[in-house]
Amino acid sequence: MLLVGLLYGSLSLLMVNWFFASDAALSDASGMIVIAFCIMFSMPYMYYLVKFEEEEDESVEGLLSVWRAHSDALFAFMWLFLGFVISFSFWFIVLQNPNLLNFQVKTFCAINNPGSIDDCVSQYSIGGSVTGTGGMTKMGRFFTILENNVYVMIFTLIFSLIFGAGAIFILAWNASVIAAAIGIFTRYDLKEVPIGVARYMIHGFPEIAAYFITALAGGMFGVGVIRNGVNNKRFVHVVENVIFLLFIAMLILIVAAGIEVYITPLFFT
DSSP: OHHHHHHHHHHHHHHHHHHTTTTTTTTTGGGHHHHHHHHHHHHHHHHHHHHHHHHHTTTTTTTHHHHHHHHHHHHHHHHHHHHHHHHHHHHHHHTTTTTTTTTHHHHHHHHHOOHHHHHHHHHHHSSEEEOOOOOOOOOHHHHHHHHHHHHHHHHHHHHHHHSTTTTTHHHOOOOOOHHHHHHHHHTGGGHHHHHHHHHHHHHHHHHHHHHHHHHHHHHHHHHHHHHHOSSSHHHHHHHHEEEEEEHHHHHHHHHHHHIIIIIIHOOOO
16 A cells, blocks of 8 residues: 555656646646545545445444454555655655645645745745744644644545545645645755654654544445435444544544644654
């Protein structure tokens, strides 16, 4: 799955760079077109996995059983996501095209420097002079990050409810935002990418794990309704397991925000 993520992520950025980089109208939307390509590549796998996990979910009860049933899918998602992050980071720096992840850089600035987004984008885009990020207190930064992560979790749930595999949009988007952050942290220096990946994966892995758990929960709920209806006993089991998964995801998000604010800075500045 790591290799699949590397392949899909690389193809997404390269195709956008080849076909849209010089387009007067679409070049400014490159950041979203990258995600669109990544979604198209990943959708068949996501649909199959969510469907398979929902079928498993009908026969398990209890927190530990839910974890045993779905941990393999979670690890598969994580390796796929890591492949996205590495490939996005690598090609973003190699191609030196600031439009490729332009919306992602804006998102980074909205989280880290909400008071001056335009100046932040100008400073952190390729060719800018990268310095420190914002001046928020640790507690304020903790709640800002947690609030943003909860919003992402809610959107992940909604997307996966509407269409079981639809959560791949949120997951690919977060991989691209982390890739933009890695580019900023490394000052767009390719040899620093491994350090950048390590810096953001310390809190990124638990954070993204929470989104994947949410995506699984929403996808299983949607497929469960379609397969069993709302009056079937199997559907009750699915609902209980979905609640377990969402509770776990929320706890992980709180821990991830704490790691990002209080632990990661101890190792990286």
